[in-house]
Amino acid sequence: MDTRINFAGIKMKNPVTVASGTFGYGREYSNFFDLSKLGGIITKGTSIKPKSGNKPPRVCETPSGMLNSIGLQNPGVEYFAENDLPFLRKFDTAIIVNACGSTIEDYIEVCKILDTLPIDGVELNLSCPNVKAGCMAFGSSYEGVKEVTSKVRKVLNKPLIVKLTPNVSNIGEIAKGAEDGGADGVSLINTLLGMKIDIEKRRPVLANNTGGLSGPAIRPVAVRMVYEVAQAVNIPILGMGGIVNGEDAIEFLLAGASAISIGAGNFQDPYTSINTINEIEQYMKKHNIENINDIVGQVTMN
Amino acid sequence: MPEVVKAKLVEKEYLKPDIVRFKVEAKEMVRNSKPGNFIEIRVSETTVPFLRRPISIYNLNKNEGTLEFIFQIKGEGTRLLSKKEEGDLIDIIGPLGMGTFKINNYEKIAIVGGGIGVFPLYELAKEAKEAERKVNIYLGFRSKDFVVLENKFKEVSDKLVITTDDGSYGKKGFAINKLEEDLENNKIDCIYACGPLPMLRAVKKLTIEKNIPCQISLEERMGCGIGVCLGCAVKTARSTNENPEYWHVCKGGPVFQAKDVDI
Numbered sequence: 140m141d142t143r144i145n146f147a148g149i150k151m152k153n154p155v156t157v158a159s160g161t162f163g164y165g166r167e168y169s170n171f172f173d174l175s176k177l178g179g180i181i182t183k184g185t186s187i188k189p190k191s192g193n194k195p196p197r198v199c200e201t202p203s204g205m206l207n208s209i210g211l212q213n214p215g216v217e218y219f220a221e222n223d224l225p226f227l228r229k230f231d232t233a234i235i236v237n238a239c240g241s242t243i244e245d246y247i248e249v250c251k252i253l254d255t256l257p258i259d260g261v262e263l264n265l266s267c268p269n270v271k272a273g274c275m276a277f278g279s280s281y282e283g284v285k286e287v288t289s290k291v292r293k294v295l296n297k298p299l300i301v302k303l304t305p306n307v308s309n310i311g312e313i314a315k316g317a318e319d320g321g322a323d324g325v326s327l328i329n330t331l332l333g334m335k336i337d338i339e340k341r342r343p344v345l346a347n348n349t350g351g352l353s354g355p356a357i358r359p360v361a362v363r364m365v366y367e368v369a370q371a372v373n374i375p376i377l378g379m380g381g382i383v384n385g386e387d388a389i390e391f392l393l394a395g396a397s398a399i400s401i402g403a404g405n406f407q408d409p410y411t412s413i414n415t416i417n418e419i420e421q422y423m424k425k426h427n428i429e430n431i432n433d434i435v436g437q438v439t440m441n
Numbered sequence: 442m443p444e445v446v447k448a449k450l451v452e453k454e455y456l457k458p459d460i461v462r463f464k465v466e467a468k469e470m471v472r473n474s475k476p477g478n479f480i481e482i483r484v485s486e487t488t489v490p491f492l493r494r495p496i497s498i499y500n501l502n503k504n505e506g507t508l509e510f511i512f513q514i515k516g517e518g519t520r521l522l523s524k525k526e527e528g529d530l531i532d533i534i535g536p537l538g539m540g541t542f543k544i545n546n547y548e549k550i551a552i553v554g555g556g557i558g559v560f561p562l563y564e565l566a567k568e569a570k571e572a573e574r575k576v577n578i579y580l581g582f583r584s585k586d587f588v589v590l591e592n593k594f595k596e597v598s599d600k601l602v603i604t605t606d607d608g609s610y611g612k613k614g615f616a617i618n619k620l621e622e623d624l625e626n627n628k629i630d631c632i633y634a635c636g637p638l639p640m641l642r643a644v645k646k647l648t649i650e651k652n653i654p655c656q657i658s659l660e661e662r663m664g665c666g667i668g669v670c671l672g673c674a675v676k677t678a679r680s681t682n683e684n685p686e687y688w689h690v691c692k693g694g695p696v697f698q699a700k701d702v703d704i
Contacts, residue, residue, distance in 0.1 A: 170667075192671060195661055195672075195687075197672045197674055203488045207672060212671045212674075406670065407491060407493065408445075
């Protein structure tokens with residue numbers, strides 16, 4: 140049985156990664172299990188300069204999920220390179236850095252630095268719904284995605300994955316923008332924009348009013364979008380959105396994802412990613428699947 | 442170092458119709474816990490409710506390897522948790538929070554608590570008393586019906602003052618006001634507080650005016666509870682509009698020096 144994959148030029152021992160913003164830079168979860176068991180780690184969104192993030196409250200519970208408006212709080216790429224990357228590199232797993240910015244120049248600058256670091260790839264965050272500038276603004280049109288992707292491509296030799304927002308009307312077209320801009324892969328979905336109102340205060344719970352919805356609540360939307368993108372592009376897909384176990388992960392693989400990420404599921408149970416790896420193997424055994432790559436995109440539509 | 446355990450519920454007691462005390466077996470966790478630490482509890486086998494519930498540690502029984510926590514049944518999560526029975530296993534992450542109550546070399550301490558914020562103060566008072574410090578405790582409740590743990594706190598204090606907002610039990614008024622009166626004639630080396638935000642703000646103001654060290658335990662909505670999601674932000678005192686700065690209750694806290702945070 141072979142669970143190894145080559146995702147967009149990044150070699151992984153299995154298709155299970157942990158999603159940006161749900162795993163920090165790995166330290167906290169290393170208390171619970173050996174990070175080398177993971178296919179890969181996508182770091183917290185990292186920008187050229189440190190970012191302080193949004194006012195609290197930043198998170199709230201919703202049915203089968205949660206809203207967040209963290210606002211990309213991070214210590215900046217230089218701090219990351221010096222303090223967090225050496226720790227992450229101790230583990231035998233792919234390290235993919237999620238890069239964010241407010242302007243195209245920000246994206247270019249942070250990727251120039253990332254290109255010099257011992258990392259396996261970059262996930263370009265064109266999809267955060269919680270910051271005023273950049274991100275989702277670029278990620279909401281074919282032209283915007285293509286422009287940022289192609290400009291970053293010029294400075295980045297490492298594998299480039301573009302993370303897409305689901306808050307668009309045609310996700311396939313957006314993914315095509317990434318492919319045409321020179322991306323090696325796409326990842327989706329980022330969170331769906333949502334809002335929760337405190338009916339006693341008659342105000343939104345989040346200080347930022349709106350936030351990104353994640354967790355099992357968004358899974359069917361994510362599976363549908365992964366399928367649509369798989370029909371639209373020829374580059375591999377890192378699928379995510381509410382995966383909490385092996386069955387969920389298999390759904391994404393069948394829909395067309397070559398690899399998957401566990402996001403908010405890490406919060407419910409720190410072992411979600413490890414359990415998912417084991418459950419994928421059990422599914423392979425049960426269905427006599429020799430190679431995990433054999434089931435990617437194998438859904439038959441009605 | 443936090444760990445994930447399936448801890449056996451060995452004792453369950455209703456202190457009030459909506460306030461429950463649980464005692465669980467968690468030997469290693471108890472050994473590593475300090476006053477002020479909290480735990481994160483998975484209340485559902487399914488994904489509803491989705492997030493764990495952060496609950497502060499009330500009492501550590503180091504000899505028997507058990508820890509106790511008390512929670513108010515407020516929403517779906519705590520309602521589900523309250524359905525657990527003795528013998529059931531509870532999925533707990535802990536101990537959490539690097540910011541804990543520090544007794545240091547303070548000889549005379551005062552502890553101020555309000556409402557359900559009194560629970561994390563018990564272990565602190567107990568350890569201070571064991572370390573032979575002088576412990577004055579001021580606990581405020583809305584009314585007589587809300588007063589809890591009076592006898593437990595009496596055991597671990599040199600002086601215990603109970604106040605109620607409406608005067609239906611103990612002294613009428615706020616706990617902080619009784620502390621303030623006592624400060625006129627007594628030197629206190631450090632003040633510890635946990636409770637509603639207006640109370641914490643008043644304690645912070647008082648201790649800055651009187652130049653007394655003050656440690657407060659904060660609450661904020663949490664996502665992960667272990668320091669990765671950066672959800673439970675609290676503004677630092679040195680934060681400015683131009684250069685905002687946040688710490689996180691789950692990791693840097695839940696206990697902070699009152700002067701260091703903007704509450």
